[in-house]
Amino acid sequence: MEDLVIRDADVVDGTGAPSYRADVVVDGGRIVSIVKEAAAAGCQRPSAVRELDAEGLVLSPGFIDMHAHSDLALLRDPDHSAKAAQGVTLEVIGQDGLSYAPVDDRTLGEVRRAITGWNGSGDDIDFDWRSVGEYLDRLDRGIAVNAAYLIPQGTVRALAVGWEDREATAAELERMRQLVAEGLEQGAVGMSSGLTYTPGMYAKDAELTELCRVVASYGGYYCPHHRSYGAGALEAYEEMVALAREADCALHLAHATMNFGVNKGRAPQLLALLDDALATGADISLDTYPYTPGCTTLAALLPSWASEGGPEAALRRLTDPGTAARIRHHMEVTGADGCHGVPVEWETIEISGVTDPALAGYVGRTVLESARARGEEPWTVAHRLLVEDRLGPTILQHVGHEENVRTIMRHRVHTGGSDGILQGAKPHPRAYGTFPHYLGHYVRELGVLSLEECVAHLTARPAARLRLPDRGVVREGYRADLVLFDPATVAAGSTYDRPRTLPAGIPYVLVDGRFVIDEGRRTDVLAGRSVRRTPV
16 A cells, blocks of 8 residues: 555645646655646546645645755754744755865865854864765765755865966866766766855856856856845946856756845846846756845955955954054945945844844944944944854844845746855744745735745755756655645745744645655655755
């Protein structure tokens, strides 16, 4: 007898086609039978060990988070309800050019310091891997949801070149090409970059193009956090499109937003650029989160020259009065490249987390609010946090525009990505709420997308980008990564004040045919594994 039959579900299958009523049978981790309109047809209905009445619920493929920062959280927190409770069954990690493989002992320590704000210090993790394959093997010991990995170009550069702002030598470039090839052979699905983060931002286009050629030869894709989402944002998008076309590499634009005052209402220009490229054969997709604020580290706003040499070098510069004054001028007057070329507006920078408990009083306030409360200048507060928390603070950056968010999410190559940083006392609510927020707010309440369209954006479309032959659609023979949700009540529970609140209206989530969420509660099932690149 089969493992499970889900009865009378309203199936939204991920293709964008209209929903239909069906009984869906699951066995051995796969969908083995779909009986449409079984009750109305009066036919013999399938039976199974467990029979789940799905009356009033939508059955869809599990959601794919195309931009996640769960690289250590998957190992640290077996529960991982932040994503499992949203209906996420697959996350794409290794984002923004910085993660933990491939590394050597030196680079691992540097990377851990550089992205403490994203993933924590890692003091609670046994880093018993160095290569991409070893990291994926570590995930295969059992995690809450599945995970695919992007080779982080900044980490590759740190390993082969270091943290200096210079061109790679021919030997260093060849070493980077080898590292990227090895990572793809070991199962990575592509390569990411963080081109406003050091050291990845030091790479010129010619270097990136050579690495993308390697990615293309393995059928992977390039996922850049490009050089600006503020001043010059459209030009930065154009740069990535041209680079990918030169390398003949598929392109997936990370958190594809148009932020800061200079870009209000300019989303149609971005989409026109993409449409022109798509019309001439470019292979492009993108992801967004359905919120206006961004989220990163406070240290990310520093000018790139201030971070050259790595985290310790940045701290030395910040503690030198003359150099700190130069940094301040670049941030407040010139517009640092780390802040996307826009002079920092301290009233938009909210501290969301610190690593030192003694600094917890700054969390939940903007830098300007803390400065006024203390009778200090905003730079004094920001400088103190950077130095005393050793580059650890995370921030919300309130620089987005709702009209841009809605315009971009309608595009035919759009997918969903949380960009969820799970660290800090008050993380961005997108970490716990992205997918139910799409379904509840933008589908049910606003009608920006139809339910069928939205589910396609969150399932089949990202599965196609990842070249997964048996995921992302409710179809016989496909893997039973599934979510059941109530379209009338599904909603994000997370808010800016209570960002770790779990969503409503998602009572069942299955990974590999096993319930990770059952009757709204997290089970102890660890059915997730690494999802590795499909060979060309």
